[in-house]
Amino acid sequence: MRLSRILAMAWENMTQRKLRTSLTTLGVVIGITAIIGLASLGEGFRLDVKERMEQGFELNVLIVIPGSFTSGLLGGFTPQDVANIRENVTGVEIVTPIITLPQAKLNNTQTNEGLNAITVGAVNFSEIRQIFPDRFIPLTGELPSQEENDTVVLGFRTCYLNDVTPVVNVGENVTLQIDGSEMPKNGTLQVAAILNKGGTSGITNFDYWAFIPLNAVPAPINEKYNIILVKVSDPEKSEQIAKDIENTFENPYSISILVPIAFMRQVDRILNFVQLFLMAIASISLLVAGIGIMNIMTVSVMERTREIGILKAIGAKSRTVLGMFLAEAVLIGIIGGLIGMFTGYGVSYGLAYVLSSFMQPQQQQDTIFRTPETHGMNINPVFSPEWTITAFVFAIIVCIIFGLYPARKAAKLNPVEALRYE
Amino acid sequence: MKALLEALDVKKAYRIGKLLVPALRGVSFEAKEGEFLTIFGPSGSGKSTLLHLIGGLDRPDEGEIIIDGFNILEMSGDKLAELRLTKIGFVFQFFNLLPRLTALRNVELPLTIAGVPEKEAMERAKEMLTLVGLETRMNHKPTELSGGEQQRVAIARALINNPKIVLADEPTGNLDTKTGWEIVQLMKRLNEEKGQTFIVVTHDPQIAETADRIIHIKDGLIEAIKEAPRGNKP
Numbered sequence: 001m002r003l004s005r006i007l008a009m010a011w012e013n014m015t016q017r018k019l020r021t022s023l024t025t026l027g028v029v030i031g032i033t034a035i036i037g038l039a040s041l042g043e044g045f046r047l048d049v050k051e052r053m054e055q056g057f058e059l060n061v062l063i064v065i066p067g068s069f070t071s072g073l074l075g076g077f078t079p080q081d082v083a084n085i086r087e088n089v090t091g092v093e094i095v096t097p098i099i100t101l102p103q104a105k106l107n108n109t110q111t112n113e114g115l116n117a118i119t120v121g122a123v124n125f126s127e128i129r130q131i132f133p134d135r136f137i138p139l140t141g142e143l144p145s146q147e148e149n150d151t152v153v154l155g156f157r158t159c160y161l162n163d164v165t166p167v168v169n170v171g172e173n174v175t176l177q178i179d180g181s182e183m184p185k186n187g188t189l190q191v192a193a194i195l196n197k198g199g200t201s202g203i204t205n206f207d208y209w210a211f212i213p214l215n216a217v218p219a220p221i222n223e224k225y226n227i228i229l230v231k232v233s234d235p236e237k238s239e240q241i242a243k244d245i246e247n248t249f250e251n252p253y254s255i256s257i258l259v260p261i262a263f264m265r266q267v268d269r270i271l272n273f274v275q276l277f278l279m280a281i282a283s284i285s286l287l288v289a290g291i292g293i294m295n296i297m298t299v300s301v302m303e304r305t306r307e308i309g310i311l312k313a314i315g316a317k318s319r320t321v322l323g324m325f326l327a328e329a330v331l332i333g334i335i336g337g338l339i340g341m342f343t344g345y346g347v348s349y350g351l352a353y354v355l356s357s358f359m360q361p362q363q364q365q366d367t368i369f370r371t372p373e374t375h376g377m378n379i380n381p382v383f384s385p386e387w388t389i390t391a392f393v394f395a396i397i398v399c400i401i402f403g404l405y406p407a408r409k410a411a412k413l414n415p416v417e418a419l420r421y422e
Numbered sequence: 423m424k425a426l427l428e429a430l431d432v433k434k435a436y437r438i439g440k441l442l443v444p445a446l447r448g449v450s451f452e453a454k455e456g457e458f459l460t461i462f463g464p465s466g467s468g469k470s471t472l473l474h475l476i477g478g479l480d481r482p483d484e485g486e487i488i489i490d491g492f493n494i495l496e497m498s499g500d501k502l503a504e505l506r507l508t509k510i511g512f513v514f515q516f517f518n519l520l521p522r523l524t525a526l527r528n529v530e531l532p533l534t535i536a537g538v539p540e541k542e543a544m545e546r547a548k549e550m551l552t553l554v555g556l557e558t559r560m561n562h563k564p565t566e567l568s569g570g571e572q573q574r575v576a577i578a579r580a581l582i583n584n585p586k587i588v589l590a591d592e593p594t595g596n597l598d599t600k601t602g603w604e605i606v607q608l609m610k611r612l613n614e615e616k617g618q619t620f621i622v623v624t625h626d627p628q629i630a631e632t633a634d635r636i637i638h639i640k641d642g643l644i645e646a647i648k649e650a651p652r653g654n655k656p
């Protein structure tokens with residue numbers, strides 16, 4: 001018997017039992033909807049998280065800090081350490097040290113109004129600008145091009161306390177005071193630039209930083225760096241480069257290196273696992289649909305016992321009968337799968353909308369870790385063709401597996417007994 | 423005339439619960455090409471079982487059945503199905519039409535199974551339905567047809583593949599006398615026109631008498647095989 005005729009007859013049989021067929025198909029539709037809906041939602045969630053992390057972390061910047069959990073804090077890095085990294089490690093583009101000055105206070109020299117600088121960092125401006133090209137964009141003023149020793153660059157939040165008027169303007173002077181220390185000359189610094197909002201990077205938010213040139217830091221602390229930033233040419237090689245950096249030190253365990261991409265990978269792995277887990281749960285509904293198919297087909301075989309007997313009596317082979325019933329299961333799988341794809345897409349959009357509106361950020365206190373441009377979770381479902389095809393094939397396979405038993409039962413019927421069946 | 427069908431010492435028993443009930447206890451006969459045979463006997467005599475066996479629907483426990491040179495004991499299930507499709511046509515007491523298909527589609531069915539293209543199958547089925555006098559009822563479903571009409575459809579279906587043998591199991595058993603006679607007459611006519619072998623199982627002595635030969639069967643054994651003069655019209 002021709003395959004096209006088998007399919008046509010299966011289709012006729014199905015359309016003559018519309019309610020039953022549609023209910024059986026509904027099971028598959030729900031299964032596929034769940035799988036595709038969750039898959040595309042999960043994918044969208046993953047991409048959103050990834051995007052956020054890429055915004056927050058410079059994936060190509062390694063952060064080297066002195067000390068580790070095992071050896072305790074060291075005094076800091078020396079210029080020699082920086083030079084060692086710069087010269088001995090391949091794959092490194094820029095190496096720049098930072099000195100952080102704790103308990104520093106900045107005031108407008110004229111008005112004596114305090115600035116909101118949580119950290120004052122001494123940096124090499126030209127180098128740090130290359131490391132963070134997106135964050136060191138002046139809102140007003142210009143970054144000091146050569147290494148001066150009497151200028152300051154202010155993070156957005158240090159002077160814009162209320163988003164409207166700055167505490168201090170470019171060109172005006174600020175006074176830097178550091179408790180219990182005579183540096184840097186307790187002098188006044190001219191504001192060279194105010195930076196645009198940059199947001200959280202890795203472990204800190206530069207909007208709350210004020211930057212002074214390294215030259216402004218007096219001896220002896222001007223040669224004790226707290227942080228070394230290393231920009232790598234290929235983030236994928238971060239781990240190897242981190243190892244090489246460790247090896248430039250006499251005791252590799254005396255430093256710690258933050259590798260953002262390793263963190264990213266870990267998060268990605270977790271999200272991947274969560275997504276698979278969701279899919280596994282969704283798959284259960286498809287299995288339930290399969291059992292529904294098996295149930296309804298077994299009943300159908302019993303009802304059509306006589307018909308099967310007739311078909312066999314007039315010359316249908318067992319495999320033809322098997323084919324006729326399997327064709328019904330496959331058709332249910334195909335139709336259910338196709339409908340399920342569309343409803344799956346629909347459901348994922350609906351769910352994304354609901355979830356997004358639930359995850360709007362609450363208006364919170366201005367904290368260090370609050371990113372200035374915090375926006376609501378915005379999940380857009382992502383439809384991967386791989387998942388769609390996988391789900392579709394899975395639906396058909398489930399239908400075949402669960403349709404096989406009743407179809408075999410039909411095929412194996414003894415024609416004489418089947419004809420006698422009332 | 424050469425023997426188209428041979429049954430040699432055929433035995434068949436059915437298991438009902440733990441009991442083995444013999445249905446056929448050693449039956450031998452042959453049917454010649456173009457012959458109109460009736461198998462006559464009371465109910466429970468094993469005549470339907472015999473018909474199923476010589477139609478390749480079931481296999482004997484013992485003995486041999488040879489249809490047009492093929493020994494059915496040596497054939498696989500698929501080969502038997504093929505044999506039923508190409509060499510045998512069945513007519514049943516309860517018509518056994520597929521209720522959801524029209525008369526035309528029912529008659530087409532063996533051709534569909536044989537893989538004949540749809541258009542050709544339809545042409546042939548229409549011809550055959552015309553031959554049995556149902557040219558105006560082709561597109562009706564079995565439930566819209568009378569018993570006699572349904573049986574005509576069944577006969578058309580049995581003949582559509584041009585089988586060597588047509589086997590009819592109590593074809594008039596579910597019809598009134600007049601309609602029953604019409605069916606018998608139709609079968610006689612087709613037998614004469616097309617020269618196919620007809621084997622009709624019946625418990626009606628009058629119908630049995632219409633055959634060329636009558637096989638009397640009782641308790642699973644052949645009592646007698648009687649010759650009747652050809653042309654014994656009902």
